[in-house]
Amino acid sequence: MGKDLLIRGGRVIDPAAKVDEELDVLILEGKIARLDKGITPQEGIEVLDSRGKIVMPGFIDMHVHLREPGFEDKEDIESGTRAAAMGGFTAVACMPNTDPVCDNDSVVARIIKRAREVGLVRVYPIGAVTKGRQGKELSEMGEMRLAGAVGFSDDGAPVASAEVLRCALEYLKRFDAVLIDHPEDKSLSDGGQMNLGLNSTIAGLRGIPREAEEVAVARDILVAKLTGGKLHLAHISTEGSVELVRYARARGIRVTCEVTPHHLTLTDDLVIESGYDTNTKVNPPLRSRKDVEALKQALAEGVIDAIATDHAPHHIDDKWVEYDYAESGISGLETAVSLMIDRLVAPGLISWSRLAELMSLNPARILGVPGGTLVPGSPGDVTIIDPDFEYSVDLRKFESKGKNSPFAGWRLTGAPWATVVEGRVVMKDRSLLS
Amino acid sequence: MALKGKDILSLREMNPEDIELILSTARSLKEILSRPIKKVPTLRGKVVCTLFYEPSTRTRTSFELAAKYMSADTVSIATATSSVKKGETLADTARNLEVMGIDVVVMRHSVSGACHFLAKVLDVPVINAGDGMHEHPTQGLLDIFTILEYKSKIRGLKVAILGDVLHSRVARSDIFGLTKMGAEVSVAGPNTLLPPEIEALGVKAYNRVEDAVEGADVIYVLRLQLERQTKSLFPSKREYHDFFGLDRKRLRYAKEDAIVMHPGPMNRGVEISTDVADSPRSVILDQVVSGVAVRMAALYLILGGRE
Numbered sequence: 001m002g003k004d005l006l007i008r009g010g011r012v013i014d015p016a017a018k019v020d021e022e023l024d025v026l027i028l029e030g031k032i033a034r035l036d037k038g039i040t041p042q043e044g045i046e047v048l049d050s051r052g053k054i055v056m057p058g059f060i061d062m063h064v065h066l067r068e069p070g071f072e073d074k075e076d077i078e079s080g081t082r083a084a085a086m087g088g089f090t091a092v093a094c095m096p097n098t099d100p101v102c103d104n105d106s107v108v109a110r111i112i113k114r115a116r117e118v119g120l121v122r123v124y125p126i127g128a129v130t131k132g133r134q135g136k137e138l139s140e141m142g143e144m145r146l147a148g149a150v151g152f153s154d155d156g157a158p159v160a161s162a163e164v165l166r167c168a169l170e171y172l173k174r175f176d177a178v179l180i181d182h183p184e185d186k187s188l189s190d191g192g193q194m195n196l197g198l199n200s201t202i203a204g205l206r207g208i209p210r211e212a213e214e215v216a217v218a219r220d221i222l223v224a225k226l227t228g229g230k231l232h233l234a235h236i237s238t239e240g241s242v243e244l245v246r247y248a249r250a251r252g253i254r255v256t257c258e259v260t261p262h263h264l265t266l267t268d269d270l271v272i273e274s275g276y277d278t279n280t281k282v283n284p285p286l287r288s289r290k291d292v293e294a295l296k297q298a299l300a301e302g303v304i305d306a307i308a309t310d311h312a313p314h315h316i317d318d319k320w321v322e323y324d325y326a327e328s329g330i331s332g333l334e335t336a337v338s339l340m341i342d343r344l345v346a347p348g349l350i351s352w353s354r355l356a357e358l359m360s361l362n363p364a365r366i367l368g369v370p371g372g373t374l375v376p377g378s379p380g381d382v383t384i385i386d387p388d389f390e391y392s393v394d395l396r397k398f399e400s401k402g403k404n405s406p407f408a409g410w411r412l413t414g415a416p417w418a419t420v421v422e423g424r425v426v427m428k429d430r431s432l433l434s
Numbered sequence: 435m436a437l438k439g440k441d442i443l444s445l446r447e448m449n450p451e452d453i454e455l456i457l458s459t460a461r462s463l464k465e466i467l468s469r470p471i472k473k474v475p476t477l478r479g480k481v482v483c484t485l486f487y488e489p490s491t492r493t494r495t496s497f498e499l500a501a502k503y504m505s506a507d508t509v510s511i512a513t514a515t516s517s518v519k520k521g522e523t524l525a526d527t528a529r530n531l532e533v534m535g536i537d538v539v540v541m542r543h544s545v546s547g548a549c550h551f552l553a554k555v556l557d558v559p560v561i562n563a564g565d566g567m568h569e570h571p572t573q574g575l576l577d578i579f580t581i582l583e584y585k586s587k588i589r590g591l592k593v594a595i596l597g598d599v600l601h602s603r604v605a606r607s608d609i610f611g612l613t614k615m616g617a618e619v620s621v622a623g624p625n626t627l628l629p630p631e632i633e634a635l636g637v638k639a640y641n642r643v644e645d646a647v648e649g650a651d652v653i654y655v656l657r658l659q660l661e662r663q664t665k666s667l668f669p670s671k672r673e674y675h676d677f678f679g680l681d682r683k684r685l686r687y688a689k690e691d692a693i694v695m696h697p698g699p700m701n702r703g704v705e706i707s708t709d710v711a712d713s714p715r716s717v718i719l720d721q722v723v724s725g726v727a728v729r730m731a732a733l734y735l736i737l738g739g740r741e
Binding site for chain 2 (some may be wrong): 317325
């Protein structure tokens with residue numbers, strides 16, 4: 001049920017409407033009703049004093065792992081959506097590598113039902129492209145679409161067969177849903193623990209070449225060209241992948257892509273510097289300085305469409321082991337927005353408006369979900385940022401069950417201050433309200 | 435005198451002063467090995483635990499004898515017969531050993547970085563006895579010790595390291611240790627067995643063994659790690675020997691007084707021919723003697739280093 005709310009006095013930034021000024025935002029019955037100066041609140045309406053804050057359309061994390069059903073020791077829908085609300089996200093899209101795999105409408109329905117019960121942020125299930133994520137037979141994507149799946153992916157694994165990818169992209173045209181591929185050529189990455197290069201040579205860890213990703217990105221782009229289907233590349237991490245996406249754009253091939261906060265802020269030097277901290281183990285692996293610079297450049301130039309966390313929470317038992325035995329992944333929901341403000345917006349690499357495009361408008365458009373803008377009639381989903389809030393990342397304070405973050409102790413300036421979903425304030429002043 | 439760090443994890447992270455300190459201590463302790471009664475009371479009451487997650491003959495025996503010659507007690511855990519078989523994690527195994535009162539853990543493990551992990555788990559010091567493809571610092575030290583015995587200096591020496599550099603923790607420790615002390619190091623082997631960007635470590639890399647051996651003072655032959663070959667990195671042992679093995683013909687490219695080293699165990703007829711391995715140029719058994727002396731020094735210094 002939508003609520004009424006007046007967000008007063010903040011700097012409103014809405015790239016879709018080209019708005020950047022101090023305005024009040026009135027939400028009625030869960031929808032944006034009006035943006036104006038000096039709106040007088042009706043009797044009894046909740047007022048959120050947002051002076052000194054930045055008010056943006058609700059952030060959407062289009063790539064998270066909520067782990068439910070099946071891996072509730074790592075995360076569940078309640079803890080994951082609490083983490084999302086704390087992290088300033090009004091919606092998340094969750095990947096299907098659960099147990100059972102989200103490859104049929106009953107699992108999709110179960111996730112949606114559970115998310116409604118918890119009632120914090122919106123949860124959009126992503127269904128598996130193939131049955132059991134085995135890469136062989138197409139799953140019942142049509143039925144999952146009807147049940148509420150917003151896109152399809154075998155994430156955690158690529159759609160290994162180009163023919164299966166081709167068929168899936170063709171088939172999905174009837175259902176107007178995006179296919180999100182995890183680009184990785186497993187024959188090149190097999191057994192790899194970190195980026196291949198000088199640091200893997202020093203560490204004595206098996207390396208994953210950049211080309212393991214780029215070979216798959218190139219293939220995906222060509223299959224997208226062949227089919228004209230709606231393809232999105234998950235977590236690209238190399239300079240070469242960026243070049244391939246530029247190639248696709250220059251030829252009008254329809255493809256979108258995302259990058260994670262950790263690939264924009266960390267390099268494989270950290271594996272050595274941290275003494276093999278398994279929180280640096282992630283797939284795709286942390287890359288070199290050159291790759292990070294290329295990703296940032298592409299982000300600023302508009303080649304990259306979205307920032308998504310690839311939030312991959314793990315239990316301490318999955319990480320407090322030898323490097324080769326540790327699971328891959330970073331718990332990213334609660335640090336993403338601060339990292340992007342501190343490392344991208346504050347140094348002037350991207351504007352606030354571009355941040356809203358990358359974390360709200362474009363994810364909404366790629367997934368075809370409501371939101372991404374504050375124009376009247378849109379959902380009353382709002383992310384409010386305190387640009388001056390300074391703090392140290394404290395993993396013990398994470399709402400996520402996954403405390404696996406390489407950002408522990410980082411000093412950051414700028415943080416989500418409030419999260420509003422359908423006019424309901426779910427997080428305010430850096431505290432959850434339920 | 436004591437070492438800077440709590441642990442001995444890698445030669446990359448060890449400063450040259452600590453390397454020198456271990457080597458000079460080993461020099462004075464080596465004399466004990468030639469005594470009729472090989473026992474000094476230096477480490478009486480200390481407990482050295484060897485924790486080996488991989489098979490080993492030389493390294494393990496070497497550490498245990500080094501401990502015993504200095505009157506330390508030793509306990510050795512072989513994972514094949516321990517609770518590791520029941521699925522116990524490394525952290526749990528190590529914490530249990532620690533509370534029983536051990537003073538230092540000497541660990542070998544198949545995973546690179548496992549000793550760094552163990553050092554975070556434990557308060558007691560950790561000595562890396564070989565971790566995956568990363569480092570084997572006491573091997574590096576004993577190799578430098580052995581070279582010094584024959585050449586009496588490291589600076590300016592030409593050292594050729596041959597073979598499976600990719601999988602070799604010995605190669606990494608030798609490269610870091612020798613370059614720190616001023617040697618000119620080259621590596622040679624099939625490109626599939628040379629790790630990427632190896633030259634950034636300050637060595638020259640060749641595909642032709644002869645190019646590396648040319649004018650060398652020391653030829654270090656690495657063991658071909660057949661157990662770590664997960665894919666097709668070379669066609670056959672026979673072809674490997676033909677192109678990359680050290681035999682008499684290739685040895686002629688080196689200086690007349692060049693010495694030949696190998697960390698053991700050898701694959702005779704693969705990376706090294708038997709006639710070279712058993713020739714007067716070979717100092718392979720001297721390396722083993724140096725190993726005991728260097729490990730005595732390492733244990734002595736890490737357990738407090740009081741004279």
